[in-house]
Amino acid sequence: MNHPRRVIEIKELFRDKTRSKVIFAEEGLTIGKAFGIGKDTFIAGDNIAAFRFGIKELKGFQFSFGRQYYIELKDFSCNRYKIKFNTLYGIKNKEYYRVWADLLQDIWDYYMANQLNYYTEMYNIQQMFELAGLTVYPDGISWDKHNKLPWDKIALKSYQNYFMVHNIDDPSQYNCCIFSIDWNAVIVQSLLKDIIKEHAKVKRTIRRGL
Numbered sequence: 001m002n003h004p005r006r007v008i009e010i011k012e013l014f015r016d017k018t019r020s021k022v023i024f025a026e027e028g029l030t031i032g033k034a035f036g037i038g039k040d041t042f043i044a045g046d047n048i049a050a051f052r053f054g055i056k057e058l059k060g061f062q063f064s065f066g067r068q069y070y071i072e073l074k075d076f077s078c079n080r081y082k083i084k085f086n087t088l089y090g091i092k093n094k095e096y097y098r099v100w101a102d103l104l105q106d107i108w109d110y111y112m113a114n115q116l117n118y119y120t121e122m123y124n125i126q127q128m129f130e131l132a133g134l135t136v137y138p139d140g141i142s143w144d145k146h147n148k149l150p151w152d153k154i155a156l157k158s159y160q161n162y163f164m165v166h167n168i169d170d171p172s173q174y175n176c177c178i179f180s181i182d183w184n185a186v187i188v189q190s191l192l193k194d195i196i197k198e199h200a201k202v203k204r205t206i207r208r209g210l
Contacts (some may be wrong), residue, residue, distance in 0.1 A: 002026060004111050005101070008102055010085050013092060014093060022083060024106045029073075031083055041081055041186045043073065048111045052072045054161065054180030055097075058086065065089060069100040070109065072095055074183060108186070116187050123195060132177050132188040134165070141165065143175040165188045 011017065023030040028044040051073045058066040070084035082116075083103060087093050124128050126138040135142045142148035149167055157164045163185070166174035177185040190196040 006106060008106065010099055011092070012096065013086070013088065019085070022103060024110045026110070029079060029111065030144055043075060043081060045111050047075045047077075048073055048107075049076045050109055051101075051112060052180055052183050052185065055100070056180075058088075067093065067096075069096050069099070070104055073107070096142075100111060111166035112184075112187060115184070116190050119187065119191050120194065123191070132182040132185045133192070134175070134177070134188055136188075136191070147173060147175065151195060154192070155187070156206065158189065165192060208210070 001102045003024070005028060008022045008024070009018045010020050010022070012019045020031075020034045020036075021032040023032070026045060029048065030044055031043075033040060033042040051071060051083050052084065056068045057064045058068055066088040068084055068086045068087055070082060072083075073081045085096060085099075095171065097115075119129065119131060123136060123138070128135065128137050130136070133143060138168075140150040142146060143165075149165075153168050155166055155168045157166070161180065162176050162178040164174050164176050166172075177188060179185050
């Protein structure tokens with residue numbers, strides 16, 4: 001699917017003036033330098049390997065005085081690139097959250113959705129692979145040599161900052177993937193949801209046929 005070129009502007013905190021721009025295009029992502037100082041950063045679309053993201057509280061001695069919205073990207077040479085912007089004392093909280101969410105959606109649509117398709121195909125051809133700290137097998141997943149779950153025993157719980165995969169019969173057997181720490185946690189979350197849903201569909205079909 002071809003996407004048109006798209007520009008997202010990040011406004012200055014105290015003025016309605018553009019602080020920097022992030023430009024999305026099929027050929028790659030351009031991250032503009034804040035206030036136009038310095039050279040823009042370009043990452044080729046087919047070189048974007050992973051991303052992670054979060055919202056961090058900016059804290060003083062006894063209280064929080066702002067938030068940092070950030071997105072970090074990594075290329076296949078393990079170079080890292082960061083998009084970040086701060087609010088102070090609630091100023092532009094809603095606007096910056098909306099911009100951050102729009103950036104995440106476009107990163108997914110332009111560059112990361114294809115990776116979900118790639119890992120889905122890896123699963124379909126029964127190829128083992130590792131993603132966000134989990135090992136995916138044709139018959140289930142594991143996160144260490146002591147914890148392996150078959151597909152019919154896997155459940156997910158999703159939260160704003162992380163998701164948890166656990167044993168349906170024993171919730172104490174679980175593993176967390178944190179969106180701000182684990183690279184491509186959103187991809188493995190989407191992949192697991194699709195596979196679990198597909199296994200449940202197969203089971204219902206079998207029951208109806210008996």
